[in-house]
Amino acid sequence: MKEKPVNHAAAAVAFIADKPHLDFHDARLWDMRQKRDAQMHLLPEWQDLRSRASAIKEHALANLADYLEEFERNAKSNGIHVHWAADGADHNRIVGEILEARGAKTLIKSKSMVTEECDLRPYLAARGVTVTETDLGERIQQLDDQLPSHIVVPSVHKLTSDVARIFARSYGTDPNADDPHQLAEAQRLAARPVILHADAGMTGGNFFVAETGTFVVCTNEGNADLSATVPGVHIATIGIERVVPRMADLGVFIRLLSRSALGSPITQYTSHFRGPQDGSEMHVVLVDNGRSARLGMADFWTSLKCIRCGACMNTCPVYRRSGGLSYGAVYSGPIGAIIDPTFNERKYSTLPYASTMNGSCTNVCPVKINIHEQLYKWRQVLVEHHQMPFVKREIMHMAGKLMGQPKLYRAAINGTETALSTLPRFALYNWLNPWGKNRELPAPVKETFHSWYRRNRPTAGRATPETVKTETKA
C-alpha cells in the first residue's frame, strides 16, 4: 500500500479552531522573532556574520570528508571514542551496544533532534532501557508521547494548563496548578533523582570542531551538562553536517545561534567537551542518515548549513498558525518542509506546499539558506516525480493549455457556454470551493478591463507584434 502524504491542511484546521492555543502560539513565536530583530539591530555586523557563517558552512560541507576525518583523529587523541552511523538503525544499534556493554539500564538525555530522527527512544525501550529526557520542553513532549513541535522550544504549542494536566498524570501533581514556577519545580523534583542515579548520559551537539577534536553543546537549562557529566558515560549524537573547521569559526556561530533562536545574546550554557573526565568515558556518534545523499542534491545541499536555531519557524506565518505537529515530521516549519522530503518523498510531498513562499524564512536564516527558493524547487521535483494529487495536476495542465489560447481564454473569462463545455467545470469548482469557506468572493463587475479597453481605445491593442516591433525600431 502506498503511504499517505501528511495532511498538513487538515491538521491546521484543527489547530486554528482552538483559539486560545492559536493565539498563544502565534504571539509567543512572534515575540521570539521580535527579540531576534532587537538583537540584530544591536550588531551592525549582523549581515556580515550571516555571510561568514554561510561561507564557513559551505566550505566545511564542500570538504566534509576531510574535516570529518580530521575530527576523528583529533577526538581519538583526546580520548573520545568516535563511531560512524550510516543511518538511524546503525545509530541506535551503536548506542544500544555501548549501553549493553556497560549493563546500563537507565539513560538520561538532553535534547537532540538527531535522536528523534533516528527514533532512538522506542528502540531502547524495547531493549529494557529507560530513557528520560532532561530538557523541560522535551520531557513534556516525551510524557505526552508527541514529537517536538519546534526544534528549539519543543512544547511551544502547549499552554501551562496543558503541562499541569500532563504532570498530574505522570507525577501526581495538582492538575489545576498551572503556575510555571511550580511546574518547573515539579519537574526538578521528578528529574533530579533520575539524573543522580542514571547509568549513562546522552546529549546532542551543536557544533564539532575538526582542528581540536572537540564538540560544543548549547543549552539554556544546564541539563546537557548534567546528562554529560553525572553518570560517567557520555554519548553525544551529532549529524555529520555540524562540523566546523577551526575553533575560531565557532565565534561566528555562537554569536548568531541564540540571537536568531530566542533573541537572547547567548545560550545560558555553552559547554565545550574536550574529552572524558578521569574514570569516565565519552563517545561521539557521527550520524549520516541521508545527509551524504542530500549533499549530492544540486538544489538542496545548502539545507545542510542549518544550525537548528528555529528562526525560520518563528517568523513563518504558516507555521505560527498551524503548529509544528501539523507537519507530521521530526522537523517542522520551513526548514522541515525542505529536508523532510529527502527522508520520504511521498509522505512529505505536501509540506513544500504548506507555504506561501513569502521568503521571510530565507531572510532571517543566520546561515543564509534560500529556504523559500528550495520550497519552490521542491514543488517542481515533486511534480516530476508524480507526487502531486491528480485533480490539482489536471487543473494545472488544463489551465496551462487555456492560457496559451487567447480566444478560449477570453471566452472563459467572459463565462460563455464555450468555456463551460471545455472546462471540467465540476472538478474545477469543487477544487476552488474552499475559497468561500471563510472568505467572500470578489463582487461581479459590469465589464472586464479587456472589454472596457476595446470600447475606449477602439483602434489600439490589436496590432501584431511584428508591426509593433517595426514601429519601435522606426
Added chain:
Amino acid sequence: MGMKIGLFVPCYIDAFYPGVGIATLELLERLGQDVTYPTEQTCCGQPMTNAGCVSDSAAAEALFVKLFSGFDAIVMPSGSCTHHVRSHFDAIEQTDAVRHVRANTYELVEFLHDVLKVRDFPWAEFPHTVGLHNSCSSLRALRTASMSELGEPAFSKPMTLLSGVKGIRFATPARPDECCGFGGTFSVTEEAVSARMGLDKVRDHFHAGAEYIVSADSSCMMHQQGCAERNRVDIRFIHIAEILNGARQ
C-alpha cells in the same frame, strides 16, 4: 514622447478589478507614455509554475513573449506577475526576445519610481488614513521596500510615491511585513491557514487606524477583502494605481 509601453493586466484584475487596469493605463498616459494593451494577452504563467508544473506554463510564457517582445518596456500593476516574468520565465527556450522581455518588465511602482522617477501627483488627492500592504513578491523579491528581517535602512518606493498625494495619512500596522496568506493556489489548498492569515492582516491594519488598505497587488487585496467582508472588519481596499491616478472616494 515617452517609451513604447506594453501594458499587461493580470487575469484577476481583468476579471474582477477592471478599475485597476484603467487607472494604470490612464496614469501612464497622463505621464506622457505611449501605452498599448495587446488584447490577446492571457496570463504570465505564474499559477502553474508556482505549483511546480513548469512545463504547463510554457504556452502562456510563449504567448506573453510573442505579444510583448516588441515593446521598450512592459508594465504591470502586479508584483508577483513581474517577479514571475523576471525571475521564473524558465519554461521556454531563452531566446533574445525572452531575454528582452525578462529584462524590461516592471511592476508599476518600480516603473514610476525608478524609470520615470515621478515624485509628484498634483492631480491626486486622498484625504484618508491608509495602511500600506506590500506583497511578499514586491517586498522580498522586487525589493520595492526595506524588509524588517534584514535590519536595513528604511526605504519604501510605494510610500515615496504615495507621499506625493495631497491629504494622505498613513497608519502603521504592528506587523507590516507579515504575509497576508494569499499565496496563489495556497489560498484554496491551505484554506484555513490562508483565511486566518488574511483576517489577522486586515485586523492589524484596522486596529492601526487604517480606513483603507492600499497595495500594488490586487491578488493580496482580493483575498484580504474576502476575509474582511466575511468577518465584518470595516476597512476598504484600493490599488495604489487608483490613488496615484487621482481616485476620489
